[in-house]
Amino acid sequence: MDVEHICLHCMEDKGGEEACPNCGRTTVSGKGPLYLEPGSLLRDKYLVGRVLGHGGFGITYLAFDMDLKVKLAVKEYLPSELATRGEGQTLVSAFAGNKGKFFEHGLEKFLEEARTLAQFENHPTIVTVKDYFRENNTAYFVMPYIEGATLKQFLDRKGGKVSYKAALKIMLPVLDALRAVHKAGLLHRDVSPANIFISREAQVKLLDFGAARQSTGERSRSLSVILKPGYAPAEQYASKGKHGTWSDVYAAAATLYRAITGVTPPEAVERMGEDTLATPSSLGANLPMEAEEAIMQALAVRIEDRISNIEELHNKLTSALVTQSLGPGAASAGDPDNDTMLVDSEVTMVNGSTTQAMTQGPLSHNASVRSQEPLPPDHLPPDHLPPDHLPPDHLPMTAQYSESPDWNEPGQTGAGKYALLAAFCLALVVLVAGMLAFRGASESIARIHDFPDATEGFTIINEADAEVRNGLIHAALFDAHGDEFNAEWAVEHLGFARDLLGQSLEFNPPTEQAVLIQGQMARIKEYQELLSEYMYVDGEAWNLLHDRMMPSAHATEQNLDEMATRLARTDNEHAARAARVAHDMMPRMIQLMERMSWDDNPALRDRLSVELEELEQPLGRLDEHLGDAPERGIYEAALSNLESMTLALGEFLTVDERRTVMRRDEMEPKFWDLFESMDPITMAARERLEQGQGPLMEGRLRLTRLAGLVAAVLGLALAVLCLLMFLRARKA
Structure with missing residues (x-):
């Protein structure tokens, strides 16, 4: 394929046409002063195209391997706070002083990320590194180009959250990848919806190993330390935090929590004093009780209270799915969230291409359709109840006006007297409540002057x-x-x-x-x-x-x-x-x-x-x-x-x-x-x-006191009236 015939926006052959027949583009989008010029060659074989993404530590380009004739993604190390590139130039220039030293250290960490990813070449959930090298005073590594969307983009497209089963289908491959990472003696330390990718083929990938490090040994100062609020455990905030597999357990559970509730958990350090983390079911999520308990335990602030490894978290989540014991907020059998189709959502492509549906067949479980049995009388509708189970409102007309004294007019002995007695008790309750409200409001008004400008x-x-x-x-x-x-x-x-x-x-x-x-x-x-x-x-x-x-x-x-x-x-x-x-x-x-x-x-x-x-x-x-x-x-x-x-x-x-x-x-x-x-x-x-909020609260308290006084007077009047009627009925 001739270089001149390659569209630098989509890396497809456009022939001799000015506009690409594949994407319709005539120019490359996403140009910027820090970016490599589209059409640049890296290592004499990687043709650079448009920018796919630009983060705090680097730039990712769409590229084309001129030897193998395949699309690739090339990641370039270029932290904008530590280095720059002149417009139209290829060489990267680090800033002077300490920033230059931090740039060199970050460069080594960038290459270390490539070497880390290379260890997991055969893992289906971890993106493979095909090549890495130094050039232009910086470094690059080459990965396969995968079309799809991050979990964050996917959730945004679905209104912020998905069902528990859909989220679990996405997270299980991530847990498997983390298990492999931990087995190699490493920690990821940056699991979040932004670092989980869903391809067009519905394959899940774990991204961004820039924060990965050895799970043992002393802490090292590094620009790669990233704290994502809501997903980072408390130990990542401390200089000598005790990092371990439990740190990735917290981040994975926080990601699952976000996927099923639409809410990012509060920062771990904010929960150390008063834990305000709400349960997923209280936020409307429909999931088994065992799964909710596992997620909350994995999100424990204290390490000793937390699930310690990915294997344990995986087992608890999957066993909960098999038992199907739904907790608070569980839906009925007809609820779409209860459906066995785990992911029925479309995946938005990063490059704006077509969408691909991700589905999975039904899970195996022991659920079966029970034959319908006759309902007991307590569950029958009124039309099917025998007469001895019908309340008065459903009795035949002749039965409602029978000679029974219990259903005579209030002037007679029977239900009328009891109705007056109930009304009298209700009046006493209103009287007492009104008096208590009057007294409480009066005391609060008095306290306002002791607590000004609260x-x-x-x-x-x-x-x-x-x-x-x-x-x-x-x-x-x-x-x-x-x-x-x-x-x-x-x-x-x-x-x-x-x-x-x-x-x-x-x-x-x-x-x-x-x-x-x-x-x-x-x-x-x-x-x-x-x-x-x-x-x-x-x-x-x-x-x-x-x-x-x-x-x-x-x-x-x-x-x-x-x-x-x-x-x-x-x-x-x-x-x-x-x-x-x-x-x-x-x-x-x-x-x-x-x-x-x-x-x-x-x-x-x-x-x-x-x-x-x-x-x-x-x-x-x-x-x-x-x-x-x-x-x-x-x-x-x-x-x-x-x-x-x-x-x-x-x-x-x-x-x-x-x-x-x-x-x-x-x-x-x-x-x-x-x-x-x-x-x-x-x-x-x-x-x-709460004891007193100054003049702004005084008006409300005065209204409360007035309402309490009115209620007390009405309650007293009603109680007297009921008492008189009861005495009259008794004489009759």
């Missing part, structure tokens, strides 16, 4: 609570990513929270609530100071690493390279070999230092110390065989640079230990203490609001 105080405290939570989220992101922007935002949000809490004191009397507010202000100030100190220590560690250790290491590498090159021209083979061995060890140490800038794994520091000890051996042999050679001066310079690096490493280890202790023993406890201590303040403000 509404304003409650609003301010709610705003302060939101600022505290925003600040703590930025603090957690700072600890996860190591960038100063999140730390500065955390300090700023917490400062706003302190100011708002100070304002709320104007609307609160000097009571227990005011003491709580003052205590929280002190905690916020203490955490702000601690966070600022931690930023300083973290910056000190960064400077030691990048301004002293790494420059000294590069200088030592240059000295050893120059010495090995010069000695190679002499007959001193032993010294030349020793210099080359020492030189070859330096890149490994420099790489370890680069990893230490974003990964706080203690094993890296230990490994660097071991490398330095091993470096002494070739340096000792070099010193022994060098003698008084002219290269002795270069050798001394290398030793001096190496000594500077070693001294800087010692200082770095001291500062890093201090940083670790601060995080573990001071920041984390205060983080959770600050988070949890807002709940009593907001609860107290809410109680105070």
